[in-house]
Amino acid sequence: MFSRSTLCLKTSASSIGRLQLRYFSHLPMTVPIKLPNGLEYEQPTGLFINNKFVPSKQNKTFEVVNPSTEEEICHIYEGREDDVEEAVQAADRAFSNGSWNGIDPINRGKALYRLAELIEQDKDVIASIETLDNGKAISSSRGDVELVINYLKSSAGFADKIDGRMVDTGRTHFSYTKRQPLGVCGQIIPWNFPLLMWAWKIAPALVTGNTVVLKTAESTPLSALYVSKYIPQAGIPPGVINIVSGFGKIVGEAITNHPKIKKVAFTGSTATGRHIYQSAAAGLKKVTLELGGKSPNIVFADAELKKAVQNIILGIYYNSGEVCCAGSRVYVEESIYDKFIEEFKAASESIKVGDPFDESTFQGAQTSQMQLNKILKYVDIGKSEGATLITGGERLGSKGYFIKPTVFGDVKEDMRIVKEEIFGPVVTVTKFKSTDEVINMANDSEYGLAAGIHTSNINTALKVADRVNAGTVWINTYNDFHHAVPFGGFNASGLGREMSVDALQNYLQVKAVRAKLDE
Ligand code: NAP
Ligand code: MG
Numbered sequence: 403m404f405s406r407s408t409l410c411l412k413t414s415a416s417s418i419g420r421l422q423l424r425y426f427s428h429l430p431m432t433v434p435i436k437l438p439n440g441l442e443y444e445q446p447t448g449l450f451i452n453n454k455f456v457p458s459k460q461n462k463t464f465e466v467v468n469p470s471t472e473e474e475i476c477h478i479y480e481g482r483e484d485d486v487e488e489a490v491q492a493a494d495r496a497f498s499n500g501s502w503n504g505i506d507p508i509n510r511g512k513a514l515y516r517l518a519e520l521i522e523q524d525k526d527v528i529a530s531i532e533t534l535d536n537g538k539a540i541s542s543s544r545g546d547v548e549l550v551i552n553y554l555k556s557s558a559g560f561a562d563k564i565d566g567r568m569v570d571t572g573r574t575h576f577s578y579t580k581r582q583p584l585g586v587c588g589q590i591i592p593w594n595f596p597l598l599m600w601a602w603k604i605a606p607a608l609v610t611g612n613t614v615v616l617k618t619a620e621s622t623p624l625s626a627l628y629v630s631k632y633i634p635q636a637g638i639p640p641g642v643i644n645i646v647s648g649f650g651k652i653v654g655e656a657i658t659n660h661p662k663i664k665k666v667a668f669t670g671s672t673a674t675g676r677h678i679y680q681s682a683a684a685g686l687k688k689v690t691l692e693l694g695g696k697s698p699n700i701v702f703a704d705a706e707l708k709k710a711v712q713n714i715i716l717g718i719y720y721n722s723g724e725v726c727c728a729g730s731r732v733y734v735e736e737s738i739y740d741k742f743i744e745e746f747k748a749a750s751e752s753i754k755v756g757d758p759f760d761e762s763t764f765q766g767a768q769t770s771q772m773q774l775n776k777i778l779k780y781v782d783i784g785k786s787e788g789a790t791l792i793t794g795g796e797r798l799g800s801k802g803y804f805i806k807p808t809v810f811g812d813v814k815e816d817m818r819i820v821k822e823e824i825f826g827p828v829v830t831v832t833k834f835k836s837t838d839e840v841i842n843m844a845n846d847s848e849y850g851l852a853a854g855i856h857t858s859n860i861n862t863a864l865k866v867a868d869r870v871n872a873g874t875v876w877i878n879t880y881n882d883f884h885h886a887v888p889f890g891g892f893n894a895s896g897l898g899r900e901m902s903v904d905a906l907q908n909y910l911q912v913k914a915v916r917a918k919l920d921e
Pocket of ligand 1: 618671776
């Protein structure tokens with residue numbers, strides 16, 4: 403069907419263990435994919451620039467791997483600096499010609515809403531693509547796609563509600579402010595929630611009149627490419643959304659450093675976020691960052707134990723633990739510690755891990771071999787630090803990147819498994835005696851993304867919520883997202899907020915206009 407001329411190199415971020423193949427080749431612009439659940443679809447392989455799928459300029463391609471089987475799904479085109487250049491030029495033209503930011507804003511809202519409806523009509527295929535590419539349980543993918551649809555629809559409603567102020571400066575002048583878009587925005591997303599992160603990035607940028615160049619993660623590029631086919635149908639003009647698949651060191655760097663890009667929005671590791679922040683500073687670009695976490699999940703003795711255990715399970719094993727706000731440090735009040743451990747161990751061992759297309763699976767595959775290796779390395783670190791492995795701690799099977807739900811007890815607060823983000827189904831449990839003690843332990847972290855509080859006492863809940871350093875606090879629930887509730891981190895967990903009205907200000911700047919009136 404297509405020719406692969408040269409095998410150029412075989413390394414990439416996710417290649418430790420299984421080699422990810424990269425070629426120079428000519429691919430068909432779509433390839434037929436049969437999904438394990440019987441659905442079939444055509445996967446676009448090109449970059450998406452100017453409302454068209456195009457090959458990369460150098461005809462470079464890379465392999466996309468199914469993490470549950472370690473088998474190849476397909477190859478897609480790999481963007482490079484010259485492709486970023488073309489995408490930025492397209493986005494810049496779309497911004498300058500007024501085809502998007504110059505129209506009646508309600509029409510931007512209508513287009514975004516139509517995009518949401520087109521996604522909704524095709525949500526079974528889209529959720530399945532996410533599970534195929536990322537390895538997450540199909541129930542999680544369905545939840546992600548619902549959040550995507552709701553968020554796009556909700557954002558659409560903001561389009562015609564972006565206003566300024568009339569400033570009274572007396573009769574000699576007329577003064578007002580207007581909030582205007584920034585221009586071309588660069589957006590770099592991770593692999594743990596591929597389409598949801600795409601939505602969190604593009605919706606606030608588009609509704610406020612900006613245009614975007616977005617890089618998907620190299621291990622999960624398929625869903626954002628697939629939904630791009632709906633962008634022209636939704637009535638979004640050419641150049642408004644451009645997707646350049648590829649690698650962080652090439653496409654990501656080119657986006658971050660491009661002089662025409664006015665703002666960079668990034669979700670991923672704190673290390674890469676720091677690097678992007680520094681690079682963007684040279685160009686004085688605006689930056690928003692959604693970074694890592696090591697979120698505390700606190701269980702007080704008066705919590706309803708069964709519910710608390712279920713919430714802790716959801717907090718750490720949901721999305722195979724590959725969640726920036728995973729409740730990976732659990733703190734349990736001393737008087738219920740033994741009972742909690744007994745129930746939590748049993749619940750962890752009863753979790754269905756495996757084939758993510760099985761409707762009853764809760765925990766699917768880790769997304770890449772690199773991630774699997776990283777998590778298993780942390781299990782070894784935990785053991786060598788002297789923590790007690792209560793359950794799990796090993797790979798499940800030999801094909802596919804599955805890990806048993808893993809619990810460590812008898813941890814000390816300075817252990818690396820308590821301090822560092824593992825990004826997998828691995829949790830530590832610590833005993834506490836008093837509220838002050840647990841707040842000190844919870845806040846003793848460079849991060850501050852989320853926190854969970856489990857108690858039947860409203861006073862405890864609200865007082866602890868106030869004192870814990872976290873951008874999101876969940877009370878008697880966890881990983882409980884809503885499109886209208888903002889999300890983002892304190893401290894090393896990031897800058898800026900996503901979702902809700904809060905996300906819009908990342909994409910707007912104030913213009914003050916002052917006119918002198920005739921005497
Ligand atoms: P990462 O390096 O932060 O990757 C996130 C995104 O940034 C990907 O699209 C990546 O491209 C891109 N990128 C990488 N280097 C870049 C650079 N120099 N300039 C611009 N963009 C760049 O994360 P990772 O390596 O995939 O995962 C490492 C760890 O990060 C995980 O184990 C986890 O702890 C954490 N993480 C956190 C989140 C979160 O939601 N907070 C998400 C993912 C990972 P590639 O496609 O080349 O990777
Ligand atoms: Mg990576």
